[in-house]
Amino acid sequence: MTSTPQAPGRPASTTYTPRRAVRPVESRIVGGVAAGLAEHLGLPPVWVRVALVVATWFNGVGVLVYLVLWRLLPLAEPASSPGLESATRRGLRSRSGPGRREIVQTVAVAALGVGVLVLMQVLGRGVNDSLLLPALLAIVGIALVWRQLDDAALSRFIRQTDGWAFAVRVAAGVAMLAAAMLYVVTRERGWNALVDLLSATVIALVGLALLIGPWITRLLSDLTAERRERIRSQERADVAAHLHDSVLQTLALLQKNAGDQATVATLARRQERELRAWLYGDEQAEGDSFAAALRSVVTEVEDLHQVPVELIVVGDAPLDADVSALVRATREAVVNAAKHSGVDRVDVYGECDGRRFEVFVRDRGVGFDPAAVAEDRMGVRGSIVGRVERHGGTAEVRSALGEGTEVVLRMPVRHPDEENA
């Protein structure tokens, strides 16, 4: 992580990487093409599906586009943290698929498309009858086999293959494709054509095998070795994740029972936070952002004053001078709460909705009478209210004796449009 100073108002990204469309595993119904396209273009998936179905009415363009994209777009696993990936591999979480409503919707759209196709066929405006059946067979066969190939590629990530179903489905797909090809080949010249074609193919294949056979064998053995290595490293990752996971459990227990020993609780809490960040990616990378800055401030105060601070952040934005001031004021408020309220828990809630930042620091402690605080007390007036107001924000301290204290800090987002420029 380098810390080169950024020109103010510049987005932090350095190189431009083009967005690539992918086929998302978790929302695919057949091949994931429509879902992937929809995500890439920012459209509802149902629009893409309707467009594909409509395109199919014109010489089957939709189906062709679908098949081509199916081969071209890579299948994508959603990227997640090591803990989640491991939990997925070990079967501790269930994979979510597309919702039932979406599936019903898709089936309805497809049925409508087929209906129109049948109508066109009846009216004599469709495809040549003799080609229709083999074409359909071939498409369904290809879809079956490709879907199985997708799943086989996936099982590298999730080790769960039901061998029988897999074999049967692939065999069915291949058989359908073979039947379609058989039909087309034998249509014109009968079975003789088939014999000719087969013998020519066999001769060509034998020649090819002699030429590149050794090379293919080596490639295959390399592949096996690599796969074994990958499985091994995944197993190591799983073990590490499991280990950390149980440590996490212990820490949670320790923290709950250690009520009287503030130090133990704080240590446990910090450890828990670190592990959690590693396992579940709860805390995003340590970069320069509002949320990251709040997190590090909260952790720091927890360590210093040994009071658990519960932090919830909604939304995020890059850090600038104003936001930094807001975060420093937050730190003062949290320190005050930790030092003076006399309670064992402080709640911090930060939010950025794109127009303004808001931070709430709350404790249920002894509270104080804000009016009775001497004018020259630096804490609240200088380091919190003054600091925020100098940067164009507002600060409000709500407290009453015995009712706890809440500090509310607000700061407008200075250049809301520059971020998109």
Next chain:
Amino acid sequence: MTEPSSDRTEIDPGTLRVAIVDDHAMFRTGVRTELSGVVDVVGEAEDVDTAVALVEATRPDVVLLDVHMPGGGGAEVLRRVGHLSSTTFLALSVSDAAEDVIGIIRAGARGYVTKNISGPELVDALTRVAGGDAVFSPRLAGFVLDAFAGTIEVAQVDEDLDRLTEREREVMRLIARGYAYKEVAKELFISIKTVETHVSSVLRKLQLSSRHELTKWASDRRLI
């Protein structure tokens, strides 16, 4: 739509039958010790299959359900026995992965608490869930606000499942700020019952909304 909370009666924790489902034996023991004498712990389970068997055999009032478990996790348990009307589910987890928490709520859990919750708070959450209410921890409220963010304009009609009403957003924000239901009620000058209604309604939206972002938001949170 009948609100389940409308017929909520004060439930005596002593009559509450609770099942603990978690794959960490140590944690189960800890919770059992904490709950024993306060509620009636009817059984424990350590994975999806035993959990399903336990729920079907004992029909507890509340199942304390871990999010991550062998056999497909808490969501799988809910898929198989979540339809039982006599049993409610409270998710309990240490994972805090937003997509899983939202996922288990969408699968039918009526609340989510983190594992470092204190004993009395847990009992309170259990009775609340058994009474048909929803239990939102500050963290879940944060997730919800994040999930429904993006549409700044709030719902005009209550029935719009894809958006929170202004009032629901306020309630969620207060919960995320660490307010208990009672304090939320006081802050907004409404009754606790109204707060409960708002929270239940947010839970319903969370479960029924088809908002595309809801299922996807966690994977691609970006800087604004």
